[in-house]
Amino acid sequence: MFTLKQLTKVSVEGRTPIEVPVGHLVRDLPGSDRTPDGLPILAALVNNDVVTRSYPVEVDCAVKFLTLQDHQGWRIYRSTVSFLLAKVIHEQFPGCTFSVEHSLGNGYYCSLSAKNYEVTREHLRTVERAMHDLVQRDVPIERRKIAFSQAVDKFSKEEQPDKADLLRYRNPPKIVIYECEGFTDLAHGVLADHTGAIQHFRILPYPPGFVLQFPDRDHPDDFIPFDPQPQLFQIFKEHKEWGRILGIRTVGELNRTIANREIDERVRIAEAFHEKKIAQLADRIAAQRDRTKWLLLAGPSSSGKTTFSKRLSVQLRVNGLRPIMISMDNYFVDRARTPLDESGELDFEHIETVDLELFHKHIAALDRGEEVRMPTFVFETGTREFRGNTLKIEPDQLVIIEGIHGLNPRLTEGVPSARKFKIYVSALTQLNLDCHNRVATTDNRLLRRMVRDHMFRGNNAFVTLGRWPSVRRGEKKWIFPFQKEADATFNSALDYELAVLKPFVEPLLKEIKPDQPQYAEARRLMAFLDYFLAMPYSPVPPNSLLREFIGRSDFQY
Numbered sequence: 001m002f003t004l005k006q007l008t009k010v011s012v013e014g015r016t017p018i019e020v021p022v023g024h025l026v027r028d029l030p031g032s033d034r035t036p037d038g039l040p041i042l043a044a045l046v047n048n049d050v051v052t053r054s055y056p057v058e059v060d061c062a063v064k065f066l067t068l069q070d071h072q073g074w075r076i077y078r079s080t081v082s083f084l085l086a087k088v089i090h091e092q093f094p095g096c097t098f099s100v101e102h103s104l105g106n107g108y109y110c111s112l113s114a115k116n117y118e119v120t121r122e123h124l125r126t127v128e129r130a131m132h133d134l135v136q137r138d139v140p141i142e143r144r145k146i147a148f149s150q151a152v153d154k155f156s157k158e159e160q161p162d163k164a165d166l167l168r169y170r171n172p173p174k175i176v177i178y179e180c181e182g183f184t185d186l187a188h189g190v191l192a193d194h195t196g197a198i199q200h201f202r203i204l205p206y207p208p209g210f211v212l213q214f215p216d217r218d219h220p221d222d223f224i225p226f227d228p229q230p231q232l233f234q235i236f237k238e239h240k241e242w243g244r245i246l247g248i249r250t251v252g253e254l255n256r257t258i259a260n261r262e263i264d265e266r267v268r269i270a271e272a273f274h275e276k277k278i279a280q281l282a283d284r285i286a287a288q289r290d291r292t293k294w295l296l297l298a299g300p301s302s303s304g305k306t307t308f309s310k311r312l313s314v315q316l317r318v319n320g321l322r323p324i325m326i327s328m329d330n331y332f333v334d335r336a337r338t339p340l341d342e343s344g345e346l347d348f349e350h351i352e353t354v355d356l357e358l359f360h361k362h363i364a365a366l367d368r369g370e371e372v373r374m375p376t377f378v379f380e381t382g383t384r385e386f387r388g389n390t391l392k393i394e395p396d397q398l399v400i401i402e403g404i405h406g407l408n409p410r411l412t413e414g415v416p417s418a419r420k421f422k423i424y425v426s427a428l429t430q431l432n433l434d435c436h437n438r439v440a441t442t443d444n445r446l447l448r449r450m451v452r453d454h455m456f457r458g459n460n461a462f463v464t465l466g467r468w469p470s471v472r473r474g475e476k477k478w479i480f481p482f483q484k485e486a487d488a489t490f491n492s493a494l495d496y497e498l499a500v501l502k503p504f505v506e507p508l509l510k511e512i513k514p515d516q517p518q519y520a521e522a523r524r525l526m527a528f529l530d531y532f533l534a535m536p537y538s539p540v541p542p543n544s545l546l547r548e549f550i551g552r553s554d555f556q557y
Contacts, residue, residue, distance in 0.1 A: 008057060009060045013031070039067040048520050079188070091183070096114045101438065102430065104229060163252075168255065180195070185436060251434075285316065298424055300404065302427070304425065304549075323398040331359045331403075406423075409482075421487050425492055430493070444498065455550070501550070
């Protein structure tokens with residue numbers, strides 16, 4: 001007679017496996033409360049899948065506990081703090097309009113408004129005190145499943161149309177929610193299972209809203225001084241307003257536009273908005289043509305810098321200028337000479353991935369009017385070649401230098417500042433899943449990169465996801481610190497693009513299996529994309545920045 005196995009083996013943090021009853025909760029495993037140095041355990045990786053501490057173990061597995069210092073734990077920490085904020089505001093200010101808008105500094109910019117009164121600093125202090133009280137009381141945050149119809153009815157009755165809209169084009173039999181003292185919210189990933197796991201956060205006024213600031217991930221007892229970043233904030237604000245005009249502020253609204261077959265017009269408007277911004281930037285550069293010689297374009301990975309530079313070049317020609325483009329990618333050192341990061345992995349974001357000696361030599365020669373032999377970097381082989389391409393610059397020509405290090409002073413240290421015009425390009429998406437849950441700009445770029453790497457650079461999703469943490473570390477060290485140097489910022493995000501990327505990305509993610517370390521991230525991204533209706537790429541114009549990633553662009557790369 002066949003009998004079910006009553007015990008299962010669990011290896012915690014690589015230690016000798018122990019036997020526990022099937023259904024044993026993760027939070028009842030040894031060491032599941034705090035690390036030896038006192039950091040609260042937020043969740044766990046069970047066979048490379050991120051789960052709550054209330055997860056019942058059912059099969060033999062390897063378990064790794066997660067704190068805010070882990071990549072996945074950091075996301076859980078921020079999501080849990082946002083959940084607590086939403087709960088407190090719901091209770092303290094019923095009827096208020098509240099939204100987690102976008103990242104800003106080391107936190108999230110949030111908006112809060114009421115019809116009958118102005119939200120003051122004292123109101124914000126009240127919210128912060130209530131959140132800390134919630135943490136001190138250490139109450140449970142329960143993960144529950146409810147019937148789909150119950151969830152739709154609940155959010156409709158509570159006048160939360162953003163959440164009802166998000167469910168409109170989904171039909172699972174059950175919906176996962178989190179509940180804490182009667183407050184419920186949709187689950188977008190894992191949260192901590194009790195409020196006491198959240199130790200540090202603070203609220204900073206930032207009119208017209210405020211910033212929910214998180215602690216330093218590497219030093220959780222401290223806060224990094226807040227950097228207001230007014231230029232980036234203005235870009236986000238402008239794009240948010242544009243989303244309101246188009247009626248696409250949330251994924252639910254985007255899905256409705258696709259389902260109603262209105263997306264083609266929205267695509268044309270979004271692309272026209274990009275073109276208008278690029279034209280305005282070209283006009284600004286043309287107005288100072290007498291002193292500007294070098295246009296420096298920088299931004300993090302998969303921002304669309306290359307296509308932006310080509311479209312800017314077209315608009316500069318409309319203004320009577322003759323730009324020439326130089327891609328920094330072609331000055332990469334051979335992969336064998338690429339610097340290593342702290343983990344011993346190739347650090348492709350390091351400034352010395354660029355052959356600075358050769359680049360400085362070429363820039364000086366070009367500035368003197370000499371002809372130089374241009375290199376070509378072959379990504380498939382990881383080597384640099386000279387294929388007979390040459391370049392010479394006439395005295396009346398502009399040079400566009402495009403690459404992630406464009407704003408780093410080391411790159412063009414021999415060029416006088418007065419002759420440079422610096423542009424920062426990034427995909428600053430304004431979309432929210434719902435009012436309490438933002439779409440991370442890094443996820444937008446990661447999905448772009450995954451598609452591009454697969455189609456044009458010979459890398460599968462496993463490789464791209466494996467390198468992404470190193471990419472992010474490199475961006476924080478080598479790119480983001482110099483964004484303040486920019487004379488202008490361009491937002492390359494398109495509100496519709498995640499619906500286009502979805503059918504490209506999903507097959508790539510499905511190739512990643514549970515025995516691979518990238519599985520947790522693949523699962524998270526699959527769940528994220530499940531909220532989007534897919535749309536065909538045919539409405540995307542051939543000069544769109546999105547074509548840099550999905551192919552069939554009018555431009556040559």
